[in-house]
Amino acid sequence: MNIEIVPGKPIDGQIPGTSGLRKKTRIFMQSGYLENFIQAIFNAIGGAGGKTFVVGGDGRFFNARAIQTIIRMAVANGAVKMIVGRNGLLSTPAASHLIRLNGTDGGLILSASHNPGGIDEDFGVKFNTPNGGPAPEKITNEIFRQTTILESYAIVTGPDIDLNEIGHRTIGDMQIEIVDPVADYLVLMQTLFDFDSLRALFASGFSMRFDAMHAVTGPYATAILEDALGAPAGTVQNAIPLENFGGGHPDPNPVWAKPLVDLMMSDASPDFAAASDGDGDRNMILGRGIYVTPSDSLAVLCANAHLASGYKSGLSGVARSMPTSRAADRVADKLKIGCFETPTGWKFFGNLLDAGMATICGEESAGTGSNHVREKDGLWAVLLWLNILAVRRETVVDILKAHWREFGRNYYSRHDYEEVDTAIANDLVADLQSRLGDLPGKDIQGHQIETADNFTYADPVDGSISEKQGIRIGFEGGARAVLRLSGTGTEGATLRVYLEYFEPDPDRHDIDPQVALAPIAAAINEIAKISRRTGRVGPDLMT
Numbered sequence: 001m002n003i004e005i006v007p008g009k010p011i012d013g014q015i016p017g018t019s020g021l022r023k024k025t026r027i028f029m030q031s032g033y034l035e036n037f038i039q040a041i042f043n044a045i046g047g048a049g050g051k052t053f054v055v056g057g058d059g060r061f062f063n064a065r066a067i068q069t070i071i072r073m074a075v076a077n078g079a080v081k082m083i084v085g086r087n088g089l090l091s092t093p094a095a096s097h098l099i100r101l102n103g104t105d106g107g108l109i110l111s112a113s114h115n116p117g118g119i120d121e122d123f124g125v126k127f128n129t130p131n132g133g134p135a136p137e138k139i140t141n142e143i144f145r146q147t148t149i150l151e152s153y154a155i156v157t158g159p160d161i162d163l164n165e166i167g168h169r170t171i172g173d174m175q176i177e178i179v180d181p182v183a184d185y186l187v188l189m190q191t192l193f194d195f196d197s198l199r200a201l202f203a204s205g206f207s208m209r210f211d212a213m214h215a216v217t218g219p220y221a222t223a224i225l226e227d228a229l230g231a232p233a234g235t236v237q238n239a240i241p242l243e244n245f246g247g248g249h250p251d252p253n254p255v256w257a258k259p260l261v262d263l264m265m266s267d268a269s270p271d272f273a274a275a276s277d278g279d280g281d282r283n284m285i286l287g288r289g290i291y292v293t294p295s296d297s298l299a300v301l302c303a304n305a306h307l308a309s310g311y312k313s314g315l316s317g318v319a320r321s322m323p324t325s326r327a328a329d330r331v332a333d334k335l336k337i338g339c340f341e342t343p344t345g346w347k348f349f350g351n352l353l354d355a356g357m358a359t360i361c362g363e364e365s366a367g368t369g370s371n372h373v374r375e376k377d378g379l380w381a382v383l384l385w386l387n388i389l390a391v392r393r394e395t396v397v398d399i400l401k402a403h404w405r406e407f408g409r410n411y412y413s414r415h416d417y418e419e420v421d422t423a424i425a426n427d428l429v430a431d432l433q434s435r436l437g438d439l440p441g442k443d444i445q446g447h448q449i450e451t452a453d454n455f456t457y458a459d460p461v462d463g464s465i466s467e468k469q470g471i472r473i474g475f476e477g478g479a480r481a482v483l484r485l486s487g488t489g490t491e492g493a494t495l496r497v498y499l500e501y502f503e504p505d506p507d508r509h510d511i512d513p514q515v516a517l518a519p520i521a522a523a524i525n526e527i528a529k530i531s532r533r534t535g536r537v538g539p540d541l542m543t
């Protein structure tokens with residue numbers, strides 16, 4: 001084993017606001033690119049010497065190769081141990097759990113989340129800190145700074161490590177523990193949910209479909225739903241993780257999981273369906289004939305979490321990202337618990353969870369989770385829904401309708417304009433930003449603007465300030481439009497427009513959300529000149 005010190009070179013390793021570094025796979029495959037970024041991570045955390053890390057990914061193209069490189073670099077940088085998922089697989093929430101369970105110095109998670117995989121698609125790397133959560137901005141900024149000043153990286157030569165068998169290996173002075181990616185996660189789920197009632201639910205004939213989208217949750221869902229809970233074989237579909245996710249986008253939304261949505265809207269629909277994304281942190285929930293928006297799902301989970309054993313003593317608080325609908329706020333109000341509004345990005349929940357100020361967190365982007373790990377957790381959300389269904393023995397539709405009757409309905413939708421020219425998108429936001437002060441009091445198509453600002457978050461735990469986290473326009477009567485640029489795209493800019501309007505009247509809870517929200521959509525289009533500036537007649541995606 002030889003340690004090689006290879007000259008480093010600055011790379012474009014700027015980590016956008018909401019996630020780890022995501023790039024086209026071929027960029028990561030360029031000679032030295034991954035190596036420089038990994039060395040920058042090690043340097044940013046004060047070196048890897050004497051440290052232990054978790055490493056794993058969602059199995060996409062380049063996952064296995066990248067792990068071999070990371071292991072060799074960890075050895076050369078003096079790390080003492082790496083815990084690696086068998087075959088290099090670990091879902092993001094399972095990696096977060098392993099970091100916490102083993103008290104490691106952090107973890108490296110290889111994924112571009114819901115973005116497609118393959119040599120011509122996307123790859124990503126993120127660093128999670130010892131609390132199990134995504135690195136906060138002060139660390140990601142330091143990683144980026146390190147990429148710009150890196151002089152060299154260290155790596156050892158030698159044969160590849162066999163990652164296919166569970167067990168212990170050593171390379172130089174570093175131990176490598178290959179673990180079953182599912183085992184510890186399953187144990188954690190058993191502490192939170194009542195597996196006996198879930199087994200009884202399936203034994204009663206309850207039917208479900210889980211679409212793993214050929215991504216990392218396949219082995220987790222099969223082990224939990226079919227093997228541990230007795231759901232019939234075939235309940236989990238697309239269960240084998242593939243390097244290119246079968247050619248699809250592993251993004252659990254009505255567009256990319258359309259076959260599942262179509263099934264649930266058909267006469268052949270099972271009682272319940274769910275899907276998860278590339279790295280297993282996002283979820284989509286469906287009932288017979290109904291798609292549950294992530295914002296509504298968060299609210300329902302908060303209102304019913306006490307039905308699951310892990311949450312029976314109630315919640316300390318709830319947190320949601322700013323663009324997420326305010327449905328959960330109404331639940332928090334009724335439960336008389338804290339309610340926090342954070343910028344987009346799971347990392348902003350970390351302090352609230354660590355401080356015990358929030359138990360459940362959620363985002364409109366299909367992420368929900370709790371204080372059991374420090375990442376959003378797709379299967380956790382599915383199991384909490386199942387636990388609620390097992391106790392209430394009502395349909396998803398009935399649960400949702402009863403929820404709206406009790407709390408009112410927050411109609412909600414997100415409109416995405418994808419691959420917009422970056423300069424046009426930036427100009428649109430800058431122009432709107434410059435006019436914010438003039439907007440309050442204006443009447444747009446019969447809608448009076450009451451407030452207009454760009455969201456600033458002051459972290460209640462460490463006092464850190466995050467500015468310009470999304471433009472919010474509040475209309476008379478409580479309707480709201482939020483506008484921000486995505487931080488997770490890999491091509492051009494994605495403009496996200498979030499629309500919300502509250503309807504207390506139960507007789508008006510059955511309107512098509514796009515119809516209910518059309519006036520707000522038209523108003524924000526006029527205010528921000530979206531069509532005029534982008535040349536688009538409408539959004540590419542409405543979730």
Ligand code: G16
Nearest residue numbers: 018019113345346363365486487488
């Ligand atoms: C990532 C973050 C999420 C965030 C989402 C938003 O999700 O982990 O916390 O809500 O990005 O993305 P955007 O900036 O595109 O709106 P994931 O699942 O891609 O890791």
